[in-house]
Structure formats: C-alpha cells, structure tokens
Amino acid sequence: MVVLEYNQLEELIIRIRDISGFDFSGYARPSLLRRAGRYLAKYDMDLGELLDHIEPGGSLVYELIQELTVNYSEMFRDPEYFKKVRTEVFGYLESYPALRFWVAGCASGEEAFSMAIMLKEAGLLSRSLIYATDLSNKVLTSAREGVFTLGNTRTFSESYMQAGGKHSLSDYYHVAYNQAIISPELRKNIVFSLHDLTGDGVFNEFQFISCRNVMIYFTLELRQQVFRLLYDSLSMLGFLCLGKRETLRYSGLEAHFKVIDSTLNIYQKIK
C-alpha cells in the first residue's frame, strides 16, 4: 500500500502539467489522492519513481492521466434515469421542431447512443442533433467507431429493457469480429467532438444537457464554474440532467432551476 500525501500530490499535478499540458489543479484532491495512491500501488512504485518515469514524449503520462480521469461508461447506465427522461422530459420536447442535445463528458459514447435509441423510439431522432463531447481524444476515437465489447451486451440489454426500451437492443447494433457496432443510422445524428468543460466556452444553445458522472471530479470552485457554463448553454426551460450521483447542491444556481426529479437529478431552467 502506497499512501500519497497532499503536498506530494501537488508535486505530481505540476509535473503532469509541465509534461503534458493537462492541468489537474481544478480536480477534487481527496479523490485524486485516492486514485493516484491506487495507481502507485498497482505498479508497486513510489512517487519518486513515478516522477522519474514520466518523461516528455513518453506515453506513461497519458496512461496516468487516463487512469486519474476515469472514463468508465456503459449503455443505459442507471436505466431508471433513462426511463425518467423518457416519461418526464420527452413529452415536453415534442413541441420543438428542432432539438439540440449535449452529452457533456460522453466518454466512449454509450450515453449518447442510449439517448439516440430512446429518441428514435419516441419518434424524435430525425429532428434531433446530439453533441457529445469529452476532453479525451482517446475515448472520442472509440466513440466515433461506435464499438462496444460484446461480452457486456446481456447486461446492456437488461438495462435497455428496464429503461423502457420498446424493441430489442440488438436491433441497434450489428456484430463483427466479436464486437458490437452501433448502427450507422443512429450515429448520423450524433456529433462527437473535443471540448474541455473547464477551459472551453459555450458553443451552442441546447434544450437538453446531460452531464453525468463528471462533476464529481471537480473542486467546489471549478464545479461552480462548469455549472455556470452548462446553465449559459441551456435555452430557457431547457433540461439539465445530472443523473443518480450528482446534484445541483453547492452549484450557486439552485434558484434558477425547477426540480423535475430529485432522485435522478433532472432539472429545468426557469430563470
């Protein structure tokens, strides 16, 4: 077990920034400390060794960044969330002739694919454009390929059904070389692009923004700034969806939203 102290973590943050340009200074320290400690334990090294190994031009620093940012995702993750969006939000969106969605922090695309499937089943996909963004080029590359491992399809199918899916998940992908590939028809309405929530600004106006399992990485201050960006990117009466694990608490913007669902953290911008 390797335990990293706060001052050592700051040293690591500076080193990563100097070498890669990636700046963790706005990331919540307690979780970063835990993840960095686990990384060291996994490779059985101490901080000194790690600092020696992360060299300009090497790939280790990018692996480390990858590890520290956590880009786990899955199809229809927290199915009850998707179900709520379908029942509580879609009805409202039907009145718009054109719809823009933003999946912020989309990782390898599963959340955007899940949304596209739901929109398709609600008859809304053809007038929708889904912008799915992340700051990792690596996950975006995988998202653009629309591939997920076949091994998980059974769990995903169950989640799809729990989310209120009307058909079979297998209608939406085909299998090649032991991988599942999302059907091109769904991907047509999704634009994957690089966007850093902590540095880049507003790039469009949306009726719906989901930002799930992302805010948890940020410090209180940075989190407020990112919430402001999401707020500024939402049209009036647009929806902000944070999912099961994040709330608007301490965002400074609580008064600007109406709570649509307090468990799944679905909010509507009202002022």
Place this chain on the structure above:
Amino acid sequence: MNSAKDESLSLVLIGGSSGSFVIFEDIIKLLRNPVSFAVIFVLHRGKHSSSVLPDLFKTKTDVHMSEPHHLDPITANSIYFALPDYHLLVGKDHRFYYDHTEPDFFSRPSIDATFISAALSGIPVKAAMLFSGSSQDGAEGLKLLAEKGFPTYVQDPESAEFPRMPEEALLKYRQHNLLGEDKFYKTISDLLS
C-alpha cells in the same frame, strides 16, 4: 471559504462489517447531544440500502444523523453514515467527497477509503475503531491512522462475531488497542466522552 473551517473539529471513525450492526447501534445509544466531535460510521452494506441507517437509529440518540452529500461540510455534534455504493472521503477543507472508483475488497463504501482520507486530511482523529467483519477492509487505514499518532482500537477477535477484520488489522499493526469483551462499552463510552 477556508475561514469557515472550524479549527477545533475532531473526528471519531468507526468501521465494521458483518456482525457490527448491533455494536454500532449500542455506540449510537451512548451519544448524547451535544458531542464535541463528528462521528463517521462506515458499515459494509448492500448497494440499494439507501437512507436507512439514520432512520433506523432515530430513536437511539438525539444527536443529528445523516448520510452526507458530496461536498457537505463536516461539523461537530453530528453523526454521519457512509452511503452505499460510494466511498466517503474526508477532505482537508472539512468537506465530504464522494468517490465512485472501484470497491476495495469488494466493498463500496470501503472503510480504508474513509480512514485513509481522514488520516491525510490533517483533521485530528480522537479515536478510530474497527469491529467485527469477514473482510480485510479497514486494516490499512487503521494502520495509517496509528502511524500518524492517532488512538486506534480494534475489537478483540476472540469476542468478535466475525474475527477476520480485527485480525487483519492486528496482523498489519500489532500495537492497536484491544477492545475486549470485558468493559467493552465502558471503554468506548469513556473514549467518547
């Protein structure tokens, strides 16, 4: 924001797994409003058992109990329970942080995650205790707390319903104080006064 920190804050940390529930209940009965510290309980439990502990123990104490939210401030005279399916970390800014990384020893919340973060937070720990359980979780964290000079206690494996957890803690660090069957609650009560 840091100016709002209560410099006198101290923590009591309590971890347990199988066989610890009744002990937790009895410890909670010992707590009477006001207490000068914050008590953080980490109990292994299923993923979906949310919001039950403060409810279950409602009649046992008059100290305020909650399952804290991400970023909630940690304050004295409060009892906190780690929520299922998250690790509950203690920040040096006196706030709680959720962490959703992998389980430790199949457990989320993990006792190690809370104990280690508390040990590193710079907040004084008045006492840390580890009770019955059949997992290795908690041993690393309790060791770190002891090495930082904080008082640490483990239930005597002899009298624990599931001895593995206290045993592992003693294997990692022999000098923890033992809480024997004899005067068990008396000792704990003295620690909490």
